[in-house]
Amino acid sequence: MKAKVLHLLSFCRFKNRKDMNILVVDDEKDIQPLFEQRFRKEIKNGEINFVFAYSGEEALECLQDYKHEAVLILSDINMPGMSGFELLDKIKQKNHKPPPVVMMITAYGDDENYKQAMQLGADDFLTKPVDFADLKEKIKNING
Amino acid sequence: MYLLAFAPYVVVSIISDLAQVIVTDFYNRWESYFGNTLMLSIIWLVAILFSQYRQQKAAEKERIKRQKEDEINRAIAIRKVELEELVAERTAEITKQKEELEQTLSELKATQTQLIQSEKMASLGELTAGIAHEIQNPLNFVNNFSEISTELLDELKEEMQKGNSEETEAITNDLKQNLEKIIHHGKRADGIVKAMLQHSRSSSGTKEPTDINALADEYLRLAYHGLRAKDKSFNATLKTDFDDAISKIDVVPQEIGRVVLNLLTNAFYAVSEKKKQLAKNLPAEESQKEQSPYTPTVLISTKKLNGKVEIKISDNGKGISEAEVEKIFQPFYTTKPSGKGTGLGLSMSYEIVTKEHGGQLKVENNEGEGVTFTVILPV
Numbered sequence: 001m002k003a004k005v006l007h008l009l010s011f012c013r014f015k016n017r018k019d020m021n022i023l024v025v026d027d028e029k030d031i032q033p034l035f036e037q038r039f040r041k042e043i044k045n046g047e048i049n050f051v052f053a054y055s056g057e058e059a060l061e062c063l064q065d066y067k068h069e070a071v072l073i074l075s076d077i078n079m080p081g082m083s084g085f086e087l088l089d090k091i092k093q094k095n096h097k098p099p100p101v102v103m104m105i106t107a108y109g110d111d112e113n114y115k116q117a118m119q120l121g122a123d124d125f126l127t128k129p130v131d132f133a134d135l136k137e138k139i140k141n142i143n144g
Numbered sequence: 145m146y147l148l149a150f151a152p153y154v155v156v157s158i159i160s161d162l163a164q165v166i167v168t169d170f171y172n173r174w175e176s177y178f179g180n181t182l183m184l185s186i187i188w189l190v191a192i193l194f195s196q197y198r199q200q201k202a203a204e205k206e207r208i209k210r211q212k213e214d215e216i217n218r219a220i221a222i223r224k225v226e227l228e229e230l231v232a233e234r235t236a237e238i239t240k241q242k243e244e245l246e247q248t249l250s251e252l253k254a255t256q257t258q259l260i261q262s263e264k265m266a267s268l269g270e271l272t273a274g275i276a277h278e279i280q281n282p283l284n285f286v287n288n289f290s291e292i293s294t295e296l297l298d299e300l301k302e303e304m305q306k307g308n309s310e311e312t313e314a315i316t317n318d319l320k321q322n323l324e325k326i327i328h329h330g331k332r333a334d335g336i337v338k339a340m341l342q343h344s345r346s347s348s349g350t351k352e353p354t355d356i357n358a359l360a361d362e363y364l365r366l367a368y369h370g371l372r373a374k375d376k377s378f379n380a381t382l383k384t385d386f387d388d389a390i391s392k393i394d395v396v397p398q399e400i401g402r403v404v405l406n407l408l409t410n411a412f413y414a415v416s417e418k419k420k421q422l423a424k425n426l427p428a429e430e431s432q433k434e435q436s437p438y439t440p441t442v443l444i445s446t447k448k449l450n451g452k453v454e455i456k457i458s459d460n461g462k463g464i465s466e467a468e469v470e471k472i473f474q475p476f477y478t479t480k481p482s483g484k485g486t487g488l489g490l491s492m493s494y495e496i497v498t499k500e501h502g503g504q505l506k507v508e509n510n511e512g513e514g515v516t517f518t519v520i521l522p523v
Contacts, residue, residue, distance in 0.1 A: 107280050
């Protein structure tokens with residue numbers, strides 16, 4: 001357990017505080033190489049720094065230890081254990097300042113999911129497959 | 145006969161009368177003899193006639209007896225015919241009944257087969273959303289990694305023209321990694337489609353070496369996402385504890401998959417019911433507290449034992465009563481409300497494990513709460 005936490009902590013550390021830090025939460029581990037390659041140029045140029053968590057619980061631990069660093073949180077909704085909604089609720093209740101932007105990403109783009117996400121205070125709602133051109137545009141807007 | 149009776153008397157009378165007329169002296173002298181002889185012939189006559197009468201009477205008796213016997217025989221014959229008709233009638237009736245019963249039996253068998261098939265299809269229906277989700281994810285990866293790779297190839301060309309060997313190598317490494325990811329996720333989707341087809345298909349019944357851990361993991365995901373897609377409020381912590389020492393074992397994969405899926409679906413149902421129950425009992429404020437005291441948890445574990453492999457599926461749900469434990473493997477017995485369960489899942493699972501695989505399916509209440517189902521398969 002201790003080893004796992006240590007691993008988690010080192011893993012959660014954001015590289016550079018000046019970068020735009022984005023926390024991606026998804027139980028699919030291959031989301032990491034996908035994002036790293038989709039944002040290859042941005043990462044190389046030092047514009048964006050990604051951190052990945054594979055469950056809601058992991059994401060919360062990341063945020064607890066390095067609270068104000070994540071500017072944007074991209075979270076899946078359907079995950080074993082803590083769901084994306086629970087995570088969203090917890091993040092929004094913690095009152096980080098400035099509050100991080102939370103975008104929910106789900107394979108189920110139905111009304112019910114959308115409404116619940118909005119009700120819990122999500123800033124945006126994206127459906128899988130993620131349109132990366134669109135996502136990049138949105139990230140630029142946050143930066144701007 | 146009458147001749148024999150009357151002849152002595154006639155002869156004696158004639159002789160005596162002739163003697164009286166012709167030799168009167170002689171007659172007078174021997175008159176008593178003549179008288180005696182006549183008397184004897186009369187006695188003879190009477191005796192013969194009597195015996196005649198007796199014989200006639202006996203013959204008559206015999207005739208009547210025979211007549212009676214004939215009558216009885218005739219009556220018996222008539223009765224026999226009647227009986228035979230009756231028997232034929234009854235036989236026809238019974239044959240008809242037997243045919244009807246056979247017909248009903250074959251109809252019942254057909255219905256049972258249909259029920260089993262519809263049970264399979266129903267469980268497939270439960271899976272549909274999970275399957276869609278589970279296929280969508282790998283497909284997204286396949287699409288994404290393919291797109292990225294196309295872009296990377298353009299970059300690679302540029303870097304090659306620049307002669308930047310360091311960057312060229314980095315990109316080719318990425319490309320290789322991407323292609324591996326594409327293969328991995330393609331196979332994953334393939335596996336899900338195959339599992340789905342296997343699940344709906346009538347079993348071929350052939351045993352093949354199967355990775356029990358992979359099978360358990362696959363059905364765990366399918367069951368979870370299936371339920372999750374149907375019921376948005378549902379959530380559970382999934383725990384897995386797979387024993388890597390298990391090598392492939394010979395089972396009918398779709399059948400064992402069906403058992404695992406059934407046990408998992410039941411487990412998820414049990415924990416979601418318990419959660420609903422608790423939510424109902426608690427006041428609204430309590431249930432909205434940050435830390436809910438109850439975490440629905442489903443654990444699937446495998447273990448290699450001596451000559452056996454054990455698959456355990458535990459939940460911390462509402463549990464089952466001792467009375468229910470007795471009946472739980474009976475066909476059509478269900479604790480779910482009507483419309484929610486066919487009552488065939490566990491009885492089918494029991495058949496599959498015990499009859500088709502020579503294993504055991506056990507159920508026990510966990511200490512504290514919930515239920516554990518254990519599938520034991522011989523290696």
